[in-house]
Amino acid sequence: MDSFYHSTRSLLEPVTSKQAILAGIAPDGGLYVSDGVLASPLDLEPLWAGDYPSRARRVLGHLLPDFTEQEVAGCVRRAYGDTFDDPAVTPVTPVGDDWLLELVHGPTSAFKDVALQMLPQLMGQARAGDGRDVMIVCATSGDTGKAALAGFADVEGCGVCVFYPDGKVSDVQHLQMATQAGGNVAVYAVRGNFDDAQGEVKRIFADRDLAVRLAGEGVFLSSANSINVGRLVPQVVYYLDAYAQLLERGAVAMGDEVDFYVPTGNFGDVLAGYYAKRLGLPVGRLHVCSNANDVLCDFLATGTYDRRRPFHKTISPSMDILVSSNLERLLYFASDGDCELVASLMADLAEKGAYTVPAPVMDAIRSTFSGGRATDDECRGTIRRTWERDGVLLDPHTAVAKTVLDAQEPQGRARVVLATASPYKFPAEVLAALGEDVAGLDGFAAMDRLAALTGTEPPAPLSALRDRAVRFTEVVDRDAMGAAVERAAGAVFPAGA
C-alpha cells in the first residue's frame, strides 16, 4: 500500500501525512491526497462496538499511517477528552422521521470544532520531529477564526493569528474572538471585507522575504484552512460514528445505505462523507446543499464550474463561498487520479474563472453526489416549521440542508442532516424566522429572548461571553497585515526563547 501523500496536480514529491499537515498546501498549489489509504478499505467491524474516541483512533490511524498508535491516541484524548459538552461528542438525534447529526457541541458551537480541536494536536505532533515553531495565519468570515483560536490556544510550539473583516461578523462572533484567552493568540480586525483579508493572507503565505525573516527566528507560517488534510481527516470520523449510532438505535440494519444532507461551503464537510464511503461505509447519496451562492448546484447540473457570478450575502454566511477549494480533491478521485486533468482544470479556474469537467468524470461524481439549494426565505420557513412541528431548533446553515431534504420524497433510506452550528450563534436570524421582532436587539438580548421563547438553553461558552474581558481591539489596514503577523510571531516566540 502506498501510504504517502502527494499533490492533486502531480505525483512528484511524495510526503508523509505529517509533512502534508505541516505544509497545508502542496508547493504547486494542489491539495494533498493519498492513493493508498483510500484504496485499502478499513475493517469497519471493530468500529461498531466502540465509542467516538475509539472510532477516531481507528480512522485517523488508517488515514495518517505515519502517526504511531500512541501519537494518535494522545491527539484524540486531547482533542475530544473533555472539550465537547456531550458524551457522544457528535450525537445523532431524531428530527421528525429523519435524523440530525449534531456537530455543534464543541467549544465554539460550530462544526469546525471537530476538525480544529484535532488539527493543532496533529500539527503539534508533526512538528515534534521538525523543531521549528508554527505560526498559523487565518482569515475568517466568523466561525473558522474562533474555532482555530480555541484549538490552537496554548498548544506548545504553535501560535495563531486571526484576521476578520471589521464590522462584518455577528456580535457573538466578534466577542468570541476578541475575548479569546491564551498566551499564543492574536486577533485583528481588518478594514475591508472577507475577500480582502483572505487575499492578503494568501499574499503573506507567498511572501518570500517574510518567510526568510521568520525562518531566521525558527518560525514558519502555516494555515488552518479546510484544505489541510489535518482538517479533512477528523471529519471522516463522524460519518462512521453516525452510522454506528443509527445501528445502536435500530434505525438501520448493518449494510443499509444512509443518505447525508450537508450544508456546504468549501466542500470539506461533504468530501469527508465521500472518504467515509471510499472506506466502505454504506453511504447512499451525498446531498451538497447550497444557499443562494449555488455554484456547486450548477456544477453538478451542468459539469461546468463557473465562479464568474454575483456574490450573495445570506443568513448562512459560512456558506457564502464562490470557490469551493476541496472540490479539487473530488476531481482527483473521480478522474481516477488524473493529475494532469486536475492541473489543467485548476489553471482554467485561475485564468478564466471557470472549467468544464469531462463527461465520464461527471458521471462518476453524479453517481454519489446530488445538489440542492435553498433561499433565505425557504430557510426561515424551515426553521419555523421544524420548531413548531418537531420541537427542534435549527440554525440558518443547518436549515439549508433541512430545506433540501424536506423538498424530496423519502426513498426508504435513513436520512441524516448535518447540523453545523448552534442556533445561538445566530440568535437574531433564528428569532426573526420564528416570527419575532428583533429590531434593536443586540446579540445577548437576542440569545435571552430565544431562550425564553423556546425553553432551550444557550451553550455555556456563548452565554459566558458577556462577562469576559475584551482583549483584542486593534483594527489594521489590509497592507499592515503582514507586519501584524510578524509582530504576533515576535510576541509568541521571543527571540532566543
Ligand SMILES: *Cc1c(COP(=O)(O)O)cnc(C)c1O
Ligand atoms: C464552514 C461552515 C459550513 C461549510 O462547511 P464546508 O466544509 O466549508 O463545506 C457550514 N456551516 C457552518 C456553520 C460552517 O461554519
